[in-house]
Amino acid sequence: MATAMPAGFRALPIPIAQLSLSAVLKCGQSFRWSIFPLPPAEQRVLDANVPTYEYRLCLRDRVVCLRQSMDTLFYRAVFPPTVSGDHQEREAETLAWIRDYFQLDIDLIDLYRQWSLADPVFHRVRDRFEGIRMLRQDPFENLISFICSSNNNIARITKMVKSLCLTYSPPLLTLPPPAGSDLTEEPYHPFPSPSALAAPEVTARLRALGFGYRADFIQKTAAMLVDAHGVTVNSQTTLESSEAWLRTLRKMSTSDARTELLKFMGVGRKVADCVLLMSLDKREVIPVDTHVHQIAIKHYGLRGATKTGAMSPKLYEEVSTKLAAVWGEYAGWAHSVLFTADLKSFASYGLASPSTPSTPSTPALTPGSVSSRESPGVATPGSTLVSSKRKRTQLKHVRSRLVEMEEETLAQLATAVEETLSTDGDSSLADRVKRRRRGA
């Protein structure tokens, strides 16, 4: 069964266990990837070797499009119509960007092995959450995105980041959706430059766009960067000088870089640590939010918050130090796996124990146990008929939950097939499946 090569794409062999796009691109590291469901393959709907999604990200000079099958990453780049350049050279640049952005030189399978050895809790989730690695993001985008993240949720952060790009950077190009989709052509905007966000009027505009108190933080941070480091554009990198300066923090020690980040408006310890980990190469750093704190309490014997529930600097340090000691040099990467495993979207398959659910807000909607939540539009005993507006909202949620379940089910199916095969004697086939899933 040959894997069909999507037209226009190049192939990069890499097992899911090294990189899982479906997990990594929506686990709250980057908020800017567009995700397109692909129409189901004509014959073999359950063939996990046919990509189910296309993922797109707009860079400064091109839009990168990705698809993934069990053992291959398919990639292509789209350029604005006007510019010219050497085709071969561009291809090489795109591949180089992918290798850098996904940090493909780091052997994730080996890291999973080490974390599993050192930590029984990690061992329990490793097989269900393969391929979750740290992206190496652009520091400015990372900084602004996480200033947006305070007291906020992934859905709204994503909306805000998108509206930042739409409002403060010109469209690079437009592109139709992947296949016979009913969606229309969409313009792709890069992330805005610091100078675009530094103008004083930005605050009011962002407030009007629903950024709340973060509007001021963003404008002030951008202005601080521009004031301190200028707006000169490097013709090679097309980076403004303040963006280039942010990158120099990669060569700095963790604590020195953190000190620099904490100077910006809207940046406290947690946001600073996110930037250190996600764009400044500080792989040992563990950002501690309420979620990570809960994980630490439940599984690693940390004490709860003080009575008000606020996270004190001292407690932050305790949690961070403890988890860093468990996971070692790449502790921040391990933290990301556990965090993703415990994310709301994965609640029914995550770490949450039935007796004490860590995320009480999302009723478990597992295949085996039907949720006790009212069905849309149905009047249940003791309830009134829900409005049509609320009905639509519920339907939206059900639909997105179904998409998640589809992925989970596929993963479970693959595991089940693997187990069945390995106990049924067809060892050659079982081995082939194993090699595919575990990677070389």
Add this chain to the structure above:
DNA sequence: GCATAACCCTTG
């Protein structure tokens, strides 16, 4: 230094 309130806005 170390707790407390206030902050925008969306959703359960």
Add this chain to the structure above:
DNA sequence: AAGGGTTATG
């Protein structure tokens, strides 16, 4: 009421 917190006051 709380969400992947931070800033400004006591």
